Each structure stands twice: as C-alpha cells, then as structure tokens.
Amino acid sequence: MSICKKLLIYILYLLSLIWINYLNLPQKVESGDISFLPLLAPVSRFILTLLLIQTIIFIASSLLSSKYPLTISAFINLILVLINQNIFPYNNIFTPSTIITIIFIVGSLLIEKKYKNKCKSKINKIAFALPLLALSAFLFSSNSSLQEKQQNIVIIGIDALRPDFLGINDTQPSITPNIDKFLTNSTFYTDVTTPLARTYPAWVSILTGLYGTNTHARFNLMPKGMVDRQHNLQNTLKEKGYTTIYAIDERRFNNIDESYGFDYVVGPKIGAADFVLASISDIPIVNLTCLTSAGEYIFPYSCNNRAKHSTYIPKNFVDSVMRTIKANADKPLFISTHFTLPHWPFRYSQLEIPQGRKFDEKKPNHFFYMAMLQAVDKQFQYFVDQLNNAGVLENALVIVLSDHGEGFMLDQDKLNKGIEGVSFKTNAMGHGTNILSLEQYQVVLGIQKFEKSSQGIVKTTPVSLIDIAPTIYDYLNITPDYKPEGKALSWQEGGIEEDSERFLFIESSLSVESMNSSRLDAIKVMMQGIHYYTTTKEGLVTIKPELIDETIAAKQRGVIYKDWLLAMFPDMTDNMIMVNRKSKIWWPLTHYKEENMAPWREMLDALCTHYKNDTGFDKYQLCQKFSGS
Known part of the structure; x- marks a missing residue:
C-alpha cells in the first residue's frame, strides 16, 4: 500500500476518533465573563465533521476516478449547493457559510492540479468503508410499534x-x-x-x-x-x-x-455554541445531512x-x-x-x-x-x-x-x-x-x-x-x-x-430598548443585553449570578382579580396603575374612584404579600403608603 493511502486511512481514523469523543477539551471559564472557550469544543467538532464528510466525498470520488478525484469532489460539492438552494429557496446562497463551500471547491481544484501525479492509484476500498461503518450506526430509526397505554x-x-x-x-x-x-x-x-x-x-x-x-x-x-x-x-x-x-x-x-x-x-443541543453554529452552519453539506435521521447526531446544534x-x-x-x-x-x-x-x-x-x-x-x-x-x-x-x-x-x-x-x-x-x-x-x-x-x-x-x-x-x-x-x-x-x-x-x-x-x-422579565422596535435587530438586542450574561464551564449561557438581585428589583409586578389588574412599576415613586382588563381602561391608583368596584386594597395586600421577599421590592414603600398603615 502506498504512503498516500496509509496517510489517508490514518487521517480518516483520527478524524472519526476525535469526532466520536466530542473533543473533550479543557474549558476553564472565569465567573462573570462572557468567554468563547466553551465554544472551542463544539465548533472544532463541527469543523472536523465537515472535514470528515469532505474526505468521504473525496474517497468516493477516488473510486470513480483515481486520476481526478478532487475535481469530481468539487463537482459533487457544487451539486450539493444547487440541491440545497432548491430545497431551501429562502436561503441566501451568498452566506459566509456558502463561501466556505466555494473555498472547498476552489481548493480541491488547485490541489488536483498540483498533486494529481503524486497519488494516482485507486484508494483502497477499506478507506471508503471505514467512515461509512462509523456513520452507519446513526442511519436507522426504530420500527417498534406503541402498545396501547393508559393515561398518557x-x-x-x-x-x-x-x-x-x-x-x-x-x-x-x-x-x-x-x-x-x-x-x-x-x-x-x-x-x-x-x-x-x-x-x-x-x-x-x-x-x-x-x-x-x-x-x-x-x-x-x-x-x-x-x-x-x-x-x-x-x-x-x-x-x-x-x-x-x-x-x-x-x-x-x-x-x-x-x-x-x-x-x-x-x-x-443546548449551549453557547447554539448561538454561534445556528448562524454559521448554513452550508449545503450540513443542511442536506439534516434531512436524514442521522443529521441530529452528526450536527446536533444545527439540525x-x-x-x-x-x-x-x-x-x-x-x-x-x-x-x-x-x-x-x-x-x-x-x-x-x-x-x-x-x-x-x-x-x-x-x-x-x-x-x-x-x-x-x-x-x-x-x-x-x-x-x-x-x-x-x-x-x-x-x-x-x-x-x-x-x-x-x-x-x-x-x-x-x-x-x-x-x-x-x-x-x-x-x-x-x-x-x-x-x-x-x-x-x-x-x-x-x-x-x-x-x-x-x-x-x-x-x-x-x-x-x-x-x-x-x-x-x-x-x-x-x-x-x-x-x-x-x-x-x-x-x-x-x-x-x-x-x-x-x-x-x-x-x-x-x-x-x-x-x-x-x-x-415582567429582562428587557432592552431595542426590543421595542417594530423591526427587531438581532445584533442590537444581543449587544444591549450581553453584559447580563456569562458562560459556564459546561458551555451554557446564563444570567450572571451577581446581577440577579438587581434585575429582580427592576421587575414590573401585577395582580389580577377577575377583570382587574393592579400594576406596580419599579420607577414609579408615588403611584400605581389600575386597569379594567375588559374595557381596557386604566387609571393612576390615586385617581381611581371607589364606585368602579375593584377591590384594590385586597389586591394591593395580595401583591405586597406575594413579592415581599424579593430583593429591592417596593423601593418607595407604596405598599405601606396605599394600605394606610
């Protein structure tokens, strides 16, 4: 067996091994900071999976033609781009991810031109079978039928x-x-x-x-x-x-x-990588793989x-x-x-x-x-x-x-x-x-x-x-x-x-100003809210623990009784809002008339009791002011 064949089989084995083991790289994250270290493993796995699939395509191309395997590989990639665009017509063909595919194509053509005389022999069929065997475990679905169950x-x-x-x-x-x-x-x-x-x-x-x-x-x-x-x-x-x-x-x-x-x-799959890979994985190979039952295992963040x-x-x-x-x-x-x-x-x-x-x-x-x-x-x-x-x-x-x-x-x-x-x-x-x-x-x-x-x-x-x-x-x-x-x-x-x-x-929940636009800008929303979040060593995005009390204190709170809503806002120093949900009319509580029949005192007592243990609740002591105590 030529050195070229041995090297190719070894690379296939190495890529498969790394992919199956999910690249368990060290992921040290400082508390309270947005870190990109947890992204390293899933993004690396994603890239290596793409390389593995490209290698499989190359081997298949070699079986078709030992003289021009990379040229055929490039042609297969081009077909995948066209199929992808036909299946997903609302997909923008000129995304950065598609450009990566084009780089694969151009790179394949250049390599073919330079090295076509160095590795002409047909690749051993074992090399083609190896990755197929590795992937075959995913290409199945259960045919078991459900028995009648009680109380589902x-x-x-x-x-x-x-x-x-x-x-x-x-x-x-x-x-x-x-x-x-x-x-x-x-x-x-x-x-x-x-x-x-x-x-x-x-x-x-x-x-x-x-x-x-x-x-x-x-x-x-x-x-x-x-x-x-x-x-x-x-x-x-x-x-x-x-x-x-x-x-x-x-x-x-x-x-x-x-x-x-x-x-x-x-x-x-959950984690910080979902925020990134959902955006950059718009690649024909990924998209078409996700059409199979194996896709969710091969590209867990994308399918x-x-x-x-x-x-x-x-x-x-x-x-x-x-x-x-x-x-x-x-x-x-x-x-x-x-x-x-x-x-x-x-x-x-x-x-x-x-x-x-x-x-x-x-x-x-x-x-x-x-x-x-x-x-x-x-x-x-x-x-x-x-x-x-x-x-x-x-x-x-x-x-x-x-x-x-x-x-x-x-x-x-x-x-x-x-x-x-x-x-x-x-x-x-x-x-x-x-x-x-x-x-x-x-x-x-x-x-x-x-x-x-x-x-x-x-x-x-x-x-x-x-x-x-x-x-x-x-x-x-x-x-x-x-x-x-x-x-x-x-x-x-x-x-x-x-x-x-x-x-x-x-x-209410956490909100940023850009969320109130009729045309939401994802980048603006993310940038305005990013200082509230951190990444954990498991690769999850979470609210910074040290900011939770602050954000809870900034909540709007309300209590509903029948057709009525009594609302307290953290920035209102001397008033609250009473709403008739049925007629969609609101009043400042200080101007609400008793004859409108809302039991606002009982509602206020319930609201203040329910949220009394919240840090920063009722900063301006409105519960005491309006209860008369």
Whole structure:
C-alpha cells in the first residue's frame, strides 16, 4: 500500500476518533465573563465533521476516478449547493457559510492540479468503508410499534400564540383551522394568563404549578443551581412509572434539560455554541445531512433547530420527536412539546403568505407572525396525526397551550386612560416587556380527553398556567411531595366552576430598548443585553449570578382579580396603575374612584404579600403608603 493511502486511512481514523469523543477539551471559564472557550469544543467538532464528510466525498470520488478525484469532489460539492438552494429557496446562497463551500471547491481544484501525479492509484476500498461503518450506526430509526397505554399525558405548547388571533375567537378567515378544531372539541379557557411572558419561566411554572418566586425561575437562562429542579410533574410521574419526554425546537433561551427530571430531551443541543453554529452552519453539506435521521447526531446544534430558520422544516422536527416516542413504548408517557415557529424572527424555510392578510410595511413582523401561525397550525396537526397513528392518544389527556402572547403595538391592543391629563406607556413590542400589554400575558388553553367526543365546554373564569400541573395531578389521582400554588381545573363535563375569588400574579422579565422596535435587530438586542450574561464551564449561557438581585428589583409586578389588574412599576415613586382588563381602561391608583368596584386594597395586600421577599421590592414603600398603615 502506498504512503498516500496509509496517510489517508490514518487521517480518516483520527478524524472519526476525535469526532466520536466530542473533543473533550479543557474549558476553564472565569465567573462573570462572557468567554468563547466553551465554544472551542463544539465548533472544532463541527469543523472536523465537515472535514470528515469532505474526505468521504473525496474517497468516493477516488473510486470513480483515481486520476481526478478532487475535481469530481468539487463537482459533487457544487451539486450539493444547487440541491440545497432548491430545497431551501429562502436561503441566501451568498452566506459566509456558502463561501466556505466555494473555498472547498476552489481548493480541491488547485490541489488536483498540483498533486494529481503524486497519488494516482485507486484508494483502497477499506478507506471508503471505514467512515461509512462509523456513520452507519446513526442511519436507522426504530420500527417498534406503541402498545396501547393508559393515561398518557401530552402537553402541546405553541410559542407566542395569541388567543385573539385564533379562528375560534372570531378571527376570520382563520389561519389556524386545526388548532381551532381541537379547541372547539375541548374544554376551552378564554381568560388564561402566564405568570411571566417568557418561554423558560412559563414552562417551569407549567411543569411545577408554582410561581417563579418559589421555583426561582425568574428569567430566561437562569443558572441551573439556583432553580428548583426537583418539585415538578416529570419527577413525580417518573416515580409512578412514566417515561418523561421534553421536546423543543429552539433552545437558546431555554435551558430545560435532563437535569430537570426528563428521561429524554429532543431538540438541538443546548449551549453557547447554539448561538454561534445556528448562524454559521448554513452550508449545503450540513443542511442536506439534516434531512436524514442521522443529521441530529452528526450536527446536533444545527439540525431541527428553529433558530436556523432558513432551513428549518417543521415536519422533520416532529419526526425526530416521534422517533423518541416510538422507542419508548413500554411505559406510560408524559410528553411535553413546544413548537416555536410563531417566535421571532417570524421566518422559516417554507414561508407562505397568510390567508386573507395584507402586508403592512409599518408592522412587517405582525404580517410574518400570522404566516408563522398558519405554518405552526399545520405542524400541530401533523404531530397530532402522528401521535394518533402511533396509538399514543388512546385514552390520553391532551393539553394545548401557549407560553405567552406577543405584542406588536396594534391599535386593538391599546389601553385607554380613564382620566385626562395623564400619560403612561401601556403598550410594547415582544413579550415579557410590559405587564400592561395584556396581549403579552394572555395565552391559549384547551384540555381534552382525546378518545371522547367533547361537547365543547367554554370557561371564562380567570385561570393561570400554574394550574396545569395540579390539574394533571388531580386527573391521575396523584399527591405530589410538594404543594403547588395553582388549582386543579374542573375541565371535565359536569365539573364545578373554577374559583373566581382568587388572585393571580404576573411579572415582567429582562428587557432592552431595542426590543421595542417594530423591526427587531438581532445584533442590537444581543449587544444591549450581553453584559447580563456569562458562560459556564459546561458551555451554557446564563444570567450572571451577581446581577440577579438587581434585575429582580427592576421587575414590573401585577395582580389580577377577575377583570382587574393592579400594576406596580419599579420607577414609579408615588403611584400605581389600575386597569379594567375588559374595557381596557386604566387609571393612576390615586385617581381611581371607589364606585368602579375593584377591590384594590385586597389586591394591593395580595401583591405586597406575594413579592415581599424579593430583593429591592417596593423601593418607595407604596405598599405601606396605599394600605394606610
């Protein structure tokens, strides 16, 4: 065997070995600093994987022609670029990543010209078989069928889904017919709030039945060690024999993983590298590999990743989730899924014009948001169909919800002042940015026992996402080892009406000025907020622990009672805001008239009691001032 052959086989072996072992390089990170060291391992693995694939292409080309293998390799790369552009038409062909591919092509041609006489012999077929054997372990999917299971629990979350944009709420023509149909056949709650309008804190409350004041999940990207990861549905159900699965297609701001009690987590790999590789991995080889079931193992940060919006295919993510579900048919299933298509940047690989909607150049994101609702509606139905075909929905409890709404500063979302001569910002873009933007905190909730034909119950009592976990515990007749703050909902026919004499709490999250633009700039948002974050030795992005008390002190806080909202803002020195949520009228609390019938003193007492242990809460002692004590 020639030296050229031996060298090539050795390089293949070395690259395979390095790739399989994930490049476990030292990752020392100084606390409180944004460091790029945790990116070194995943980025290096990504680059070496590309080199490995290119080497495989080269070997295949050598088998076709020992004289011009690199020229054929270059031609194959060019074909991949064209195929990629055909499959992902909204992908910009002149990205920096595509330029890397062009460099591969040009480099191959130059090397061929210089070295074509030095290694003419046909490469040994063993060299071609080696990497194929290494990769073959990934090219499979389970064919096991699900046996009938009792009491499966399925939560389907849809990011940023506003209730008032649904056809069931008389928005016509409907762009969400499949979700509408499900909700029509469910117990549909029309007044549901999220405790915090951000995905991670909302999901922690969904899974625990607790407010962030108890779980300590007060923002996206909280440090793991500060959050209660023990008292939740998944840990409780695991003790009862359930297999627990969490699936989400965008994980940059949501650090929920197996350490929260899940047996399986499906979706792109979590970590700082996700922020980088989702942007730079727009390469034909990567994109086309991600179309296979092996892709999520070969490029874990890139495949089925909503953040890589130009190549994201909704059905592929569902198929990935179903592979995990079908592989775990021997136990009852607790499945929590979250689809993030309606989240910014409101684009994906197969963009379609939303039915019956017109483009408004002043509010472009609003238009594209509706396009995403239309797309996620199809993804939702595809998932339900796949679950049903697999037998998962037989006798299953299915809950459909959203984690938060979305603000676009629409005319329909404005609050009107109750008296003249006052002004206050009551509307905002995004979610979690202003508790007076009611559309950010209103969410969707429908509960259905799937095998039964529901009568379509509608309930108007105010409820919260913290009621989900207690509802599931009640349905399964399970007493958890902790006390949820939420209440079990009476969703079944003949159930009593929910308690309307309760207080529900909401709070804002971390926000930066650039998030209030109708045309979001990702770079501006990142740069304005980057000083709040650090990277851990595990490669995760988290809020700096030393800044958490400061950011909690800056929160807006509110309490809801029936149609009323009482809001406290950290920069208001002598007043609060009272809102009638039904009429969308607001007053300064000092000008609110008793005859309007809101029990503001009781609401104030509840608000002050709930948040009293927060560092920096009520800096100007408004609780004492307005209570009269």
